[in-house]
Amino acid sequence: MKLAHIIPSLEARHGGPSSSVPALAAACAAIGHEVELLATVPGSGTMVTAGALTTTTFPRDWPQKFCPSAGLRDALARTPAEIIHHHSLWLRTLHYAHQAAARGGKLVISPRGMMSPWAWNHHRQRKFFASTFIHPGAFAAAAGWHATSVEEADDIRRLGFKQPVCVAPNGVRLPAVERLMGARAAWRERCPAIGQRPVALFYSRFHRKKRLRELFHLWLAAPRGDWLLLLIGVPEEYSVTEIQGWITAAGAEDRVAVYDGTDMPTPYGVASLFLLPSHSENFGLVIAEALAAGVPALVTDTTPWTALNLDHRGWCVPWADFHRTLEAAMAEGPDRLSERGQRARSWVLREYSWEKSAGELTAFYRQLHSPSP
Secondary structure, eight states, rough: OEEEEEEOOGGGGGGGHHHHHHHHHHHHHHTOOOOEEEEESOOOOEEEEETTTEOOOOOSSSSSOOOHHHHHHHHHHHOOOOEEEEEESSHHHHHHHHHHHHSSEEEEETTTTTTSHHHTTTHHHHHHIIIISTTTTTHOOOSSSSSSSSSHHHHHTTTTTOOOEEEEOOOOOOOOOHHHHHHHHHHHHGGGGTTTOEEEEEEEEEEEGHHHHHHHHHHOOOOOOOEEEEEEEEEEOHHHHHHHHHHHHHHOOEEEEEETTTTOOOOOOOOOOEEEOSSSOOOOOOHHHHHTTTTTTTEEESSSOGGGGGGOOOOEEEEEGGGHHHHHTTTHHHHHHHHOOOOHHHHHHOOOOOOHHHHHHHHHHHHHHHHOO
């Protein structure tokens, strides 16, 4: 089949979809589809072809926060794709995808976490404006939805949408040992303290959705022994300077450290424990990546990772229980945490692959394109 995957931006600062959508598009191409991956960028556009996958970026027009792009609009007007698969909501690129599907083809939408109760109600007036004026009618025009977890599929249904939903989780790949070692060395050079202390790692966008400030206060609410809370991420709602201000004001320089992770290697290799207490996650790619690197995770049950509670892989708990569970996790010691990490690593690599996700979506695409009588 001919597929067009559209994402408003491939910039790392926008979180997991900037890496997961290209990986999904590549997996679709690897199993035999002819795939276009289309996105907008703040500067000049580019085109790169690798086998059956062509990735094209188009200059972003004004106002950039809505990701309008005449180049992307015109490219979609000419696309021969049978499936137009748009990733994320609220931006102008979804309108272009809707228009392209109206000329032929089927529109599939991936909310990418934007339909969870917390995300749906966050800045609700802005989202009403977007659904009315930025991409009017797109939701109703979708032939189907793609969810990355059963919980996200439930969110779509809860909002009243009746179209078919395909649940196809993100994939994760085994990180190369050399890459983990190189990243560990880079981060130890930047933060020498992590070479001598156990590290609890938060690695995600610096956004209130992630409960970053709440985690900071929770960490300081009790003695943590020799542990260091390492906050690494892409500045968004909070800047590194602002977070450093929290640390300085609390006199916590020996207990918490913060760094901008932009253009730096992933820091999983320095961690003994991974923390993500999000208000919501449709998948949480950083959780899967941490597990694949052999790091046990403690996350909130508003992420779709309750299976961590099975077979001593990690912890997925309500936020109200996060502090108690954190204390128990830190008390386990390095050997026990390492055992959990290895068990979680084996499980996540067995259950989550891009090939499996692409296969599930392929079956869904064919069902939408040629429905049974």
